[in-house]
Amino acid sequence: MNFEVEYTPEQEAFRKEVQSFLKVNVPAGLVTTAAVEAITHEQYLMQRELGRKLGGKGWLFPTYPKEYGGGGLNLDQTIILEEEMDQYGLSLPPYYNSGGNLGAPSILVWGTDGQKRQFLPPIFKGEVRVWQLLTEPGAGSDLASVKTTALRDGDDYVLSGQKIFVGSNHEVDWLWTLAVTDPNAPRHENLSWFMLDASLPGITIQPLDLLTAGGEGGAGSGVKNSVFFDDVRAPASALVGGENNGWKVATTHLELEHGGGGHIGRNRLWERLLHYCMTHELDGRPMTKDQDIRDLLMDIYIDIEIGRLFGVRNYFLTHAKKARSYEGPQSSMWRKSGNLRIAGFIQKILGYLALTTDPAHVVEEGHIELHQRSAIVGLHPGGTVEVQKLIMARRIGIGRTVREEAGRLA
C-alpha cells in the first residue's frame, strides 16, 4: 500500500511547470475570504480569467479526454495540479461550477458525439461557467418528483417551472437542468436532462436569503438563487442522454455529488483552529495546554482524519478505476454529520468567540464563525444525511440480497 503520491523526475518537472504558471497567472487580488458572498465582481472575473488560462492548457479538467479540451492527464499529475492550486487556497476550477463539474462527466457517459463536441470543450476550457439545477420547492430528497416540465413543441422543448437552492453569485453561462418530458409516464421514466443557455428569454434568477452560502464540500459557492422558467424555448439538441432517460443519467452525477469522486487536500478549518489555540491564552497559559481543550481538539482531529481517509480512499477508487459501492455516500455522510459534530466541539472550546464576527473579537478572520453556520447549511446539498444513509443501505445490501450498484463514471 502507498498513501502518498510518489513523483518521478518527469512529474517533478510538471510540478515546476505548474508552479511557474500559477506564479505568473494567479493575480494578487484573488483572495479567499470567509464571507464568500462578499467576493466582488472584479474578483469573480479574475477567477474566470484564471480558469480560461488553466483551461487553455487542459488543466481545468485535467483527467478528461484531450479530444474535448480536457488535459488527458493521469491521477498523479492531477494531484500535483490540485496541490499547487491549494497553495493559493484555490480549487479546480477556481470558481463555483457545479453544472460543469457534475454535468460534464454525465455528458461524457451519456451524450451523443455531437453533444460531447458541442458542450464539453467550452466547459473544459473554462469558457463557460455552469450551474446545476435539481431541487425544486416541492422536490428535495425526493428528486424524482420534480415538477418543472420541458414539453416537446416542434424542434424545441418549452420549459416551465421553478428550481431552488441553485448556483452562486455573479453571472452564469449555462444551466444543467432536470425536467419532466413526459408528464404521463411513470416515475423515473419521465425525466430528461438539458444543457441550457442561461441567457434564453424567460429565465429569471433571484437570490435567496440564507443562513450562509454552502455547497457540497463547502466549495465556496456564494449565495444561492431561485431560477424561474417561464415558457423557455430550448432547441431539442439541448436534451442529453435520451428523452425520458434522465433518471439513469442522474445516477452518474449523483454518484459524484454524493462524494464518490473523493478528495485529497489539507483541512483549513483544523489549521485555523489549531493556530488560534496555540497562539492564544486561557487562564494564563496557551489554550492547547488545557487538558479539556486538548481532549476536545483530539475529538475534532479524529473526526477530520477519518473524513480525510474516506476522501483519499474514494479518490483512489475513482482515479484507479476500482469498483465502488457505498463509499461515496459514506464519505458525504461523514463530512456532513462530522462538520456538525465539529462545530459543537469548537463551541465547547471557544464559547461565544466561536459565534461572533465583531472585528475586535473575531477568531481567524471570521472563518470559525462561518463554520458554525456552514456546518448547518452544508447538511443538505447533494442529498441530506438521511438520503446518504438510504443509498448506503441499498448498496451494502441491508435487508436485500441484490446490492444496488454505484453510478457509472466515465
Add this chain to the structure above:
Amino acid sequence: MDLSLNEQQELLKRTVADFMVHECPKTVLLELDRHETGAPPELWNRIAALGWVGMLIPQQYGGGGNSLTDTAVVYEELGKGPLPGPYFSSGVLGALTVLEAGSEEQKRQILPNVARGSQILSVAAQEPARKWGPGMVQLTATPQNGTLTLNGTKLFIHDAVAATHLVVAVRTQASQNPAQGISLVVVDKSLPGVSARTLPGFLGWVCEVKFENVRVPASAVLGQAGNGWPAFARAMEKAIPILCSYQVGGCEAVFDMSVEYSRTRIQFAQPIGRFQRVQDHIIHLTNHMDAARWTTYEALWKLDSDRPAASSVHLAKAVSSEGYYQACNYAHEVHAGIGISREYGLTLHTKMSRTLYQCLGDPLYHKRRMADALDL
C-alpha cells in the same frame, strides 16, 4: 498512490481465510472460548508451522522477515474468528520487544524458539491500581550476587497462562521521569514462585501474575538495565497497528453477521433490514469498521515506509478500539435476542472487543498521547 494489497498479500489473505473457514469454524471457536489458553497445542503448533507466528521476526532469527502490512493481513483474518490464543502476545508484541530491547545473543537465543512456537512470550507490564503508562511499573527486582529477585503482582496480563516465558517490566532505578529506570526481565514461567491465573468474567485470557521471591540471573535482563521502557515503546508502536488489524477483522465479521441477519430475519412479514431504524445500526457499524480499517492501514504504511508514525499509531488504536467496541454494540442492536445466545458467535466478538479496548492503553490514553505526538 496505491491503496490495494499487493499480489502476495492477496494470496496470503485468501490462504488465511481458507484456513479459518476449514480449521476454525464456529464450532471450533466456541470450544476455544472455553479453553484455558485459547490455543490447544496442536492448533498452536500448526499455525506456528505455517509461519504465521514468526512473520515479524527477521529471517536471521528464524522468522519470516515480513513487513507489518503482510502481518496485518494475517491478523485481520484471525480477528474475524476471533481466533484467541497468544499469537499477538508472543509473535508480535513479545517478539518485537525482544528485537527492540535484547542483545544480539538474546535475540539469537529467544527468537527462533518464538518463531517455531516452542517458546511463548507474554509481556507483563501493568500493575494493580495503576493507569496504563510507564508510571505503572513499580514491581521491584532486587539485585544480589549476579541475580535479581522479583516480588510483586502484575495485573491484566494478556496470555500469561499460555506463555512459557514472561517479559516482565520491573523498576530497577528510581527516577523523576517514569519512563527511565525500567528493565525488561525474561522470566521462565516454570521457575519457583511464579504463578499465573486467568481472570474470570467478561474478558478473555487476561491474567494476574504473582512473583514471590523469583530469582533470575542478571543476564535475564533484555539489553541494558534501566532502558527497558523506550525499547518497549518502540515495540508497541509497531505492534499496535497489528492489534488494530485484528480489531478491524472483528468489525468485518460482525458487519457480515449483521448484514446477513438483516436479510434473513423476517418480522412484520419482511426482512428486518427493510426497516430504516435497523439500517441505521448497520450504517454506523460500517462507518466504525471503515474508520478502523483506514486509520490502521495508514499507520502500517507509515511504519513500513519508515515515516514518522507516532500520531498515526495512536489514532489507529483510539479509533479501532472504539470502533470494534461500538461495532459489536450495533451488531447486538440488530440481532436482539439471538445475539446474546453464546452459540450464535456474536458474543465471542463482544467479549474480545471489551478486552482489546483496554489492551496496551485505552482510547483516551491514545488520544492524549496523540496530542503529545502532534506537539499541541
